Amino acid sequence: MIYFEDIEVGQTADYGTYEVTREEVVEFARKYDPQPFHLSDEAAAKTYFGRLSASGWHTCAMTMAVIARYMVDQQQAGLGSPGIDELRWLKPVYPGDTLHVAGKIVETKPSRSKPDIGSVRTETEVTNQHGESVMRYVSIVLMRRRPAD
Template sequence: MEYFEDLTVGDTDAFGSYEVTAAEITDFAERYDPQPFHTDPEAAADSPFGGLVASGWHTAAMTMRLLVDNHLADGAARGALGVDELRWRRPVRPDDELTVTTEIVDKDDWDDESGLVSVAVTTEAGGEEVLSMVALVLYERRSHL
């Protein structure tokens, strides 16, 4: 279990393997972002994207899944206050395989029980950046136990 005191600015990690499917792209989009370039392969072919692409919000959700399974599962994270600098760098397409890298870029005291950790998150597909953000995560202090 990694607590606030265990984390150091500059720490990095790389992990994950998540294959994106066309069915998942359309299922997510039909529920949450029903624009034709996310839901209809034929319409998407005539869009500026030239084919079906995942919603940026879907990309963020898949990134979150990789973070929970590979990064946050072994830590004393207590939730997040939000994200800064969220950017979708290029569209995610069917059959893309996502990976994530993280870097701790800042740490601050929050209260007696928690510290605030700023984590730069980058999601890539095929070696290309598809998403970047800075997550603002509260971590439990070991001294609080």
């Protein structure tokens, strides 16, 4: 098990990749973000995107899928997240893209009120198969501290 005390500022992680499919882009958009440029090639062609693109919220969900699998595989003592800061969608994500997710620890802080947990801030960057940044944010994750015994 990886606990709060095992995490150090400056530490980096390669969380993995995600293949973006047309079917998933359209399915997500129908359910959660039904804007025309997420649903139709014809509508998207008339916009900044130029072609069908994933919702930014879908990009967040795909990123979370990659990170969650990594955290489970690494047996991290995570307790969830109170939120994210500085979320930026930098470039469109298209069907056929391969997203690569990586992070760098920028802060660790033991809780003052709950001695059994700490918080970890991570700069997360998502790039496409060309190495272009498509999304960036800072996450805050709560983690268990190593038990005393």
